[in-house]
Amino acid sequence: MNAPQPRAGVLKVQPYVAGESTIANVKRVIKLASNEGALGPSPKAVAAARGTAQSLCRYPDGGCVELRQALARHYHLDAANITCGAGSDELIGILIRAYAGAGDEVLCSQYGFLMYAIGATAVGATPVMAPEKDITADIDSLLRHVSPKTRLVFLANPNNPTGTYLPASEIRRLHRGLPKNVLLVLDSAYTEYMTEADYESGVELAATADNVVVTRTFSKIHALGGLRVGWCTGAPAVIDVINRVRGPFNVSTPAQNAAIAALADQGHVDKVREHTRRWRDRVTTALRKLGFTVTDSFGNFVLINFGDTTRADAADAHLRRHGIILRPLKPYGLTHCLRATIGTGGEMRAMLAALKTF
Numbered sequence: 001m002n003a004p005q006p007r008a009g010v011l012k013v014q015p016y017v018a019g020e021s022t023i024a025n026v027k028r029v030i031k032l033a034s035n036e037g038a039l040g041p042s043p044k045a046v047a048a049a050r051g052t053a054q055s056l057c058r059y060p061d062g063g064c065v066e067l068r069q070a071l072a073r074h075y076h077l078d079a080a081n082i083t084c085g086a087g088s089d090e091l092i093g094i095l096i097r098a099y100a101g102a103g104d105e106v107l108c109s110q111y112g113f114l115m116y117a118i119g120a121t122a123v124g125a126t127p128v129m130a131p132e133k134d135i136t137a138d139i140d141s142l143l144r145h146v147s148p149k150t151r152l153v154f155l156a157n158p159n160n161p162t163g164t165y166l167p168a169s170e171i172r173r174l175h176r177g178l179p180k181n182v183l184l185v186l187d188s189a190y191t192e193y194m195t196e197a198d199y200e201s202g203v204e205l206a207a208t209a210d211n212v213v214v215t216r217t218f219s220k221i222h223a224l225g226g227l228r229v230g231w232c233t234g235a236p237a238v239i240d241v242i243n244r245v246r247g248p249f250n251v252s253t254p255a256q257n258a259a260i261a262a263l264a265d266q267g268h269v270d271k272v273r274e275h276t277r278r279w280r281d282r283v284t285t286a287l288r289k290l291g292f293t294v295t296d297s298f299g300n301f302v303l304i305n306f307g308d309t310t311r312a313d314a315a316d317a318h319l320r321r322h323g324i325i326l327r328p329l330k331p332y333g334l335t336h337c338l339r340a341t342i343g344t345g346g347e348m349r350a351m352l353a354a355l356k357t358f
């Protein structure tokens with residue numbers, strides 16, 4: 001033991017595997033592996049990022065004041081109850097580091113977004129996975145798995161990679177059933193795709209409860225994943241904790257300015273939402289006609305069930321030969337499935353054509 005050793009837990013982490021973007025010997029790749037917005041970012045957001053080129057020698061505004069004010073106006077929140085991060089992943093990691101440690105438990109749903117378990121393991125805490133029903137989070141199951149060691153509960157709604165969601169009544173039932181000292185983190189990365197009447201992003205609950213945080217991102221419908229910008233809102237005490245722990249300049253100037261412009265361009269957001277929902281329905285119907293099992297999805301992706309691991313692996317290989325990359329889900333234990341992001345119409349036609357010959 002002469003070499004430096006990391007804290008307990010760190011070497012137990014299985015590093016997050018990002019969606020691939022290249023295939024050997026294939027020039028034009030169709031990348032449907034990371035749920036990036038189908039139509040790219042708003043041109044106004046791109047222009048705003050470019051506009052910062054002359055001032056890159058300056059540190060960014062560490063308080064993200066303008067961005068927080070824009071978010072507060074748009075979502076009818078108090079800017080003081082908002083903080084921003086280098087993607088919502090950073091905020092998820094900070095929340096885990098700040099509220100959990102060795103011996104604690106972080107409760108997630110069985111097929112919940114993997115970063116929660118990774119973050120928990122890295123701080124020496126134990127990720128506890130509550131079994132789901134019909135690959136949908138199950139509130140009774142989550143509540144049954146709360147223990148005196150539980151510090152945080154993470155729930156993505158809609159969830160990635162399953163695409164399923166829970167209505168507001170169920171989220172509120174989960175909140176009512178949790179001890180007051182447990183922090184409920186609602187990950188609303190895909191909330192902008194939702195139009196369902198029984199759905200809430202959780203922002204309303206976070207505005208009144210002392211133990212709820214909602215995380216949001218500019219990476220999905222706003223398609224600014226390359227800039228790394230997300231935000232969260234919750235009780236002032238929780239936002240204060242995040243602000244103490246985060247880096248003082250964690251969101252770059254291009255990211256802040258592009259996010260402000262993206263938020264202002266709701267016409268673009270509406271266009272992407274309508275495109276995505278239309279193609280999600282078409283793709284789901286077409287895949288079912290081909291005989292595949294597809295879960296009803298509420299995100300910008302669909303979960304395709306190939307029946308068993310061998311067939312899913314073969315489908316993955318077949319699609320790659322056609323230059324198309326979907327997301328294998330082995331770390332989720334969904335080895336019989338692939339996840340396909342809803343892309344452009346042309347990309348969806350190419351994927352369906354390739355799967356027709358599988």
Ligand SMILES: *Cc1c(COP(=O)(O)O)cnc(C)c1O
Nearest residue numbers: 087088089113160189217219230
């Ligand atoms: C993509 C995704 C995130 C991460 O988003 P960033 O803001 O890019 O870090 C968080 N949660 C879920 C459920 C996601 O799918």
